[in-house]
């Protein structure tokens with residue numbers, strides 16, 4: 001078949017490549033196709049070569065960093081999944097790995113003394129009521145380096161947790177945090193920035209408050225100078241030697257739960273109906289609480305509930321093996337339930353909700369023991385509602401799943 005070509009005449013004033021001349025001086029190869037070209041001076045050419053060299057060096061540097069595991073590979077599908085990420089950042093030896101090990105791996109705090117410095121990004125996948133990742137960054141990593149692909153790091157971020165060693169001179173850390181916040185907020189204005197003013201266990205109470213106020217002031221001043229009046233930055237005093245780091249992480253995780261207000265409403269109703277003084281919904285493995293009733297958090301109460309989980313987990317690990325000759329007398333609940341009456345006659349009540357979550361409540365009313373049946377029943381109703389809220393596949397009977405599949409096929 002014939003094709004029609006229209007010929008566009010080239011105006012005479014357009015430069016043409018003279019025979020024998022080095023074509024490379026024409027930056028735009030379009031000139032070879034008869035289109036206008038830009039002739040560059042030697043200075044422009046040398047600048048262009050220089051820029052190309054920088055670009056090549058940057059790419060090589062990035063490839064080397066990916067190879068060394070210092071930055072994630074943006075082409076790696078593993079890092080493109082949509083699990084929310086918690087990024088632990090801060091200066092070297094500020095306590096990032098210790099926090100991650102104590103909270104998510106049950107490492108006793110004293111053993112963190114032997115942790116080695118992190119040299120590459122440590123990625124932990126946490127599978128719980130909600131799957132998320134914790135990335136522990138080496139302290140020496142500078143995010144402002146232009147070779148960083150910010151999207152691969154902050155793309156599906158849940159929160160940026162910046163750890164400041166309060167026992168050390170924190171000015172450098174605050175300056176770097178300010179730089180990081182300003183950079184990150186430009187591209188991700190809704191990111192949650194959580195500042196852990198860490199290792200406060202060795203500070204006297206008044207000094208703690210002083211350090212806290214000073215750090216908050218320095219960061220807010222810098223942000224308001226840059227035009228961010230209500231930046232999403234939150235501050236916590238933390239230490240791995242008490243429950244403060246769990247409490248802080250609980251608050252961080254709660255911001256990632258879309259169903260949080262529903263859960264809080266449900267817990268409030270339950271707490272009011274059962275006369276609970278405080279009620280927490282715990283993630284059993286990490287012992288961070290994902291929701292509680294809206295009464296103020298009492299640290300001693302939280303510690304007591306958290307310790308009670310340890311007691312129950314330890315006892316069940318010791319004694320709950322499968323008896324081959326055990327015959328259940330009638331129907332039994334599969335979930336663990338336990339309560340204890342303390343010396344002051346208050347009661348701690350624990351009920352397993354599903355594979356990952358348990359509900360722990362404190363009831364100070366001395367008559368609560370007599371209403372235990374009623375409390376259990378209310379907790380079961382709450383359990384059904386909770387599992388409906390999360391509606392995870394492990395809760396659904398297999399035949400229900402198959403029925404749905406059959407419907408889909410039809």
Ligand SMILES: Nc1nc2c(ncn2[C@@H]2O[C@H](COP(=O)(O)OP(=O)(O)OP(=O)(O)O)[C@@H](O)[C@H]2O)c(=O)[nH]1
Pocket residue numbers: 090091092093094095096097098099111112113114115116117118119137138139140198199200201202238239240241
């Ligand atoms: N007193 C006290 N020491 C802590 C606390 N948290 C961590 N540490 C100590 O701080 C030191 C450094 O902790 P790491 O967790 O290795 O610090 P890091 O930020 O991961 O360090 P890099 O991997 O070099 O970036 C360890 O000796 C920990 O025992 C804390 O809450 N209180």
